[in-house]
Amino acid sequence: MEIPGEHEARERSWAVVQAAFAEREPQPRRRSWKPVAALALVLAGAAGLLSPSGRAVLDEIREVVGVERSAPALFSLPASGRLLVTGDSGAWVVEEDGSRRLLGPYADATWSPFGRYVAATRKDELAALEPDGDVRWSLPRPGARSPRWTGSATDTRIAFVTDSRLHVVGGDGTRDVDAGGGPAPAADIAPAWRPRRRFELSYLDSLHRVATFGVETSGTSWRSIAIPDAQQLTWAPDGTRLLVVGRNRLVSLRGADGTATVRRERGVTAASWAPDGRLAIVRTVRGRSEVLVDGRVRFSTAGAIDRPVWSPDGRWLVVALPQADQWVFVRASAKTGLRAVANVSSQFRSRSFPVIAGWCCLSE
Amino acid sequence: MGAGRDERAEVRAAQRGSASGIEALFRLHWPRAYRAAFLVVHDAAAAEDIAQEAFLAAVRNLDRFDRGRPFGPWLHRIVVNRAIDWTRSRQLRAEAELVDVEAPEESGPLDASLLGALAALPPEHRAVIVLRHLLDYTPGEIAELLGLPRGTVNSRLRRGLDSLKESV
Numbered sequence: 001m002e003i004p005g006e007h008e009a010r011e012r013s014w015a016v017v018q019a020a021f022a023e024r025e026p027q028p029r030r031r032s033w034k035p036v037a038a039l040a041l042v043l044a045g046a047a048g049l050l051s052p053s054g055r056a057v058l059d060e061i062r063e064v065v066g067v068e069r070s071a072p073a074l075f076s077l078p079a080s081g082r083l084l085v086t087g088d089s090g091a092w093v094v095e096e097d098g099s100r101r102l103l104g105p106y107a108d109a110t111w112s113p114f115g116r117y118v119a120a121t122r123k124d125e126l127a128a129l130e131p132d133g134d135v136r137w138s139l140p141r142p143g144a145r146s147p148r149w150t151g152s153a154t155d156t157r158i159a160f161v162t163d164s165r166l167h168v169v170g171g172d173g174t175r176d177v178d179a180g181g182g183p184a185p186a187a188d189i190a191p192a193w194r195p196r197r198r199f200e201l202s203y204l205d206s207l208h209r210v211a212t213f214g215v216e217t218s219g220t221s222w223r224s225i226a227i228p229d230a231q232q233l234t235w236a237p238d239g240t241r242l243l244v245v246g247r248n249r250l251v252s253l254r255g256a257d258g259t260a261t262v263r264r265e266r267g268v269t270a271a272s273w274a275p276d277g278r279l280a281i282v283r284t285v286r287g288r289s290e291v292l293v294d295g296r297v298r299f300s301t302a303g304a305i306d307r308p309v310w311s312p313d314g315r316w317l318v319v320a321l322p323q324a325d326q327w328v329f330v331r332a333s334a335k336t337g338l339r340a341v342a343n344v345s346s347q348f349r350s351r352s353f354p355v356i357a358g359w360c361c362l363s364e
Numbered sequence: 365m366g367a368g369r370d371e372r373a374e375v376r377a378a379q380r381g382s383a384s385g386i387e388a389l390f391r392l393h394w395p396r397a398y399r400a401a402f403l404v405v406h407d408a409a410a411a412e413d414i415a416q417e418a419f420l421a422a423v424r425n426l427d428r429f430d431r432g433r434p435f436g437p438w439l440h441r442i443v444v445n446r447a448i449d450w451t452r453s454r455q456l457r458a459e460a461e462l463v464d465v466e467a468p469e470e471s472g473p474l475d476a477s478l479l480g481a482l483a484a485l486p487p488e489h490r491a492v493i494v495l496r497h498l499l500d501y502t503p504g505e506i507a508e509l510l511g512l513p514r515g516t517v518n519s520r521l522r523r524g525l526d527s528l529k530e531s532v
Contacts, residue, residue: 003398003399003402003408003411004408005408006395006398006399009398009408009411009412009415010394010395010398012412012416013390013394013398013412013415013416013419014387014390014394016416016420017386017390017416017419017420017423018383018386018387020420020423020424021378021383021386021423022383207410207413208413209409209413223409225412225413225416226412226413226416226417228417228420
């Protein structure tokens, strides 16, 4: 008895099992104090942020994990464009000269394709905003989150997630539809639009498989193998492959049919494509984090680094160092040329560390 | 006997970190694991996930695996239990996921009417029939694998086969 597609299924599974086996650490394991030391550092950071006297502790940690020479505030961006930032106080736009504007109490946000608008969510609402904060339209949708906006200058779509459904709505706020037709989306992984295709969307479903489908056409283009450790989906800018960041691995899914290729990448936590196709990844090994661009280390520090964000011209990356309360602008093509900014949380009136949601766009 | 010794050698090799050891175990056991899962869940993608997850569980627990015991039954137990769980949860969500059900292709060696009849059985009955007639376990072994009384296994087998006879 052979089931149709069995051979392909076997080889897909073998790739996953082989990768898992390669990551396995055979017994007996030797005791190491390094993870304990790293944990102590993290706990120290958390304690510092939570206790009344945290500032002094934070300063001590910053000396260990941060960039020593940092500007006390964000005075300007090193490249053109505007940053979109979210924190406890809401969504903010940061202009090139460093000036900041609070758009409103939104938890998650994304730029429109040309940076003319922002789609933002808060409890039970999706809204489209002008960069000055004026609301163009809003939709009441329980549990709305993870908006992602795509399209041309004349026709756009916004994908977003609610508790049980993947939605796609027109850029004018009309024609909100349940999309995908399959299992519900995974709770915390944002969907990803495929570049250079007309409204083709990928999302991780609750069975840990990536489904890709055309929003304007019926049916699913492909569904991947299960990737139980998926943490992030990101399409290459030419639309030829979708990268899934897993635990200690990167899974590359071929754009045409979802065929998976697994690459072991110890400690990887995030990835981001430059507009020209270079890949930046963040990895943390033995308590030390690194940013690599096409395999070359561009920045490293003790402590954690958040997901990197590219400048629109692809010359800079901005990375966040929550434990040091810093942002660091890293030149993508050289190991020198860091610009660090301190006191980030207070600049955005946020108790938790602000998230950089996007850097957009080159002047038209 | 020889096959059992070979399998134990492959388990030992895999425990020592040998990639060829784990590949041999995978190549030997994956087809039956996948087919068993498919016959219980009737969804190729879900069967692939279930067989894959069973092997990932095997990799995670390799160091704790008792080399004195055969690998196949241990794996099949994981597969069949997960397949039953999956089918139960699918039945609860049938309306939401109807689009996702994949029917087997008409051509090929699978008997469509038999598959259809099998799909109509409760998942617990499907599982014992698959274990008995695809994987060739004895009722006693099935009872041990699924943690059921032997009489329950026998009655599920009998009732399942009766239903299949009526349908086909």
